[in-house]
Amino acid sequence: MKITPKSLYQILFKHFGKLNWWPTDYDYHKKTGSDPRFEVIVGAILTQNAAWLNVEKALENLKSKTLLDIKTISKIDIKLLQKMVKPTGFFNQKAKRVKNLAEYLESNYTGNLDSFFKRNLKEIREELLMLNGIGPETADSILLYAGNQPIFVVDAYTKRICKRLPIDINPTYDEIQNFFQDDLSKKYKKNEILKIYNELHALIVIHAKTYCKSKPNCIKCPLKVYCKHAKELTQ
DNA sequence: GTCCAGGGCCGTT
DNA sequence: AACGGCCATGGA
Numbered sequence: 001m002k003i004t005p006k007s008l009y010q011i012l013f014k015h016f017g018k019l020n021w022w023p024t025d026y027d028y029h030k031k032t033g034s035d036p037r038f039e040v041i042v043g044a045i046l047t048q049n050a051a052w053l054n055v056e057k058a059l060e061n062l063k064s065k066t067l068l069d070i071k072t073i074s075k076i077d078i079k080l081l082q083k084m085v086k087p088t089g090f091f092n093q094k095a096k097r098v099k100n101l102a103e104y105l106e107s108n109y110t111g112n113l114d115s116f117f118k119r120n121l122k123e124i125r126e127e128l129l130m131l132n133g134i135g136p137e138t139a140d141s142i143l144l145y146a147g148n149q150p151i152f153v154v155d156a157y158t159k160r161i162c163k164r165l166p167i168d169i170n171p172t173y174d175e176i177q178n179f180f181q182d183d184l185s186k187k188y189k190k191n192e193i194l195k196i197y198n199e200l201h202a203l204i205v206i207h208a209k210t211y212c213k214s215k216p217n218c219i220k221c222p223l224k225v226y227c228k229h230a231k232e233l234t235q
Numbered sequence: 236g237t238c239c240a241g242g243g244c245c246g247t248t
Numbered sequence: 249a250a251c252g253g254c255c256a257t258g259g260a
Contacts, residue, residue, distance in 0.1 A: 022241090048242040054258060055241085089257040093243085135243045155241055172249095205241055214239075 003165055003226045005183040009196060012203035015222040021202035022145045025063060034069035037113045038102075040146035042068065044138050045097050050088040057087040070111040073102035097133030104131060117147040124149070136173050144201070150193045152180045153201045157208035164212065164229040 022043070024036040039059065046055045061084040062068040067076060081095040088094060109116045117124065121143065128139040136154070143149040154176045162171045162179075169175045180200070188196050211221040216229060224230035 044241085047240085049240065049255090050242090050257075051240040051259070053240090057258090087257060089240090090242090090255045091257080093255065097243090133243065137242060141241080153241085157241075201241085209240095 001166075001226050003167065003223070005180045005200070006187045008165075008223075009184070009200045009203065011222050012207055013199065016203055016206050019199065019202040019206060021198065025059075028063050028068070032066060032069065035113050037117075037146040038070050038073075038105075039068055041101065041142050042073070042098055044141040044145070045101065045133060046085055046088045046094055048090070048094070048133075048138065050090075054087040054089065058085040061085070061087075070102050070105050070113075073099060074106040074111070076102075093133060097131075100132055101134070113146070117149070121149045121151065125151070136177075140177075144194075144197055148194060150185075150190075150197060152177055152184070152197045154180075155201075155205070157212070158201070158204050160214075161204060161208060161212050164216070164227055165223065166226065166228055 022040060024039045026036070028034070029036040029039070042062070043055055043059060046058050059068065062073075065084075067073065067080075067084065073081070076099060078095055078099060081099055082091050085091050085094050085098065105111055105113070105116060124147065125139055125143060128134045128142060129136070134142075140151050140153045143151045144153055154173050158176055159171045159173075162169070162176055167179070169179050184196055184200075185193060207223075211217050211223075218224050218227070218230040221227065221230060
């Protein structure tokens, strides 16, 4: 049986319901006057091949010392930043990446994320991809979850699921992204797309953590009637 | 002890 | 273009 991005969304939404994805610390940003979007940006870098629990620890380290804003990070002592982000692993490169991005935003946009995001989507994306340590997934996460730009985020989970489901595309980043965006942008209204991209990515993550793990747990999987992998297991 | 988590870079084929 | 090694911590 065929499956489309829209039906994938509907099935997963029915199964998991609404998710509170990529939360930011409202109290912290209210108290300090910092931009909550920058917390998302930093989180997007720190979560590279890392468990979110460890990212939360790093963000807490930064917030407990009131360091989580663009101007402060752009001037931070790199050794201190390494110490703060250590729980997320790869802390040398991640500290460099976070500081580098903060410096970039500070010097080119005076640390103002409104002027950074208030431009053409492709333009912002190209710009993010130029920066060291910002690949397609991190760029798109920043665009979608910090910038509220309509772009679908593809991650390792999305690739895994696409490989197992009967989806006839080669599972590269761009192919998968186009596959999702082409279908969803046709079937949903423009004012719904942002929410759909946002929620579907979150649903894919929870689905991959619950059922479509590296060692899959197909017994109660809501997609098993569609899935090549689940059928192979029952043979 | 082993596996793996909300990737990206760089060098080799 | 695609692949492999590398970066590194912490929880299961």
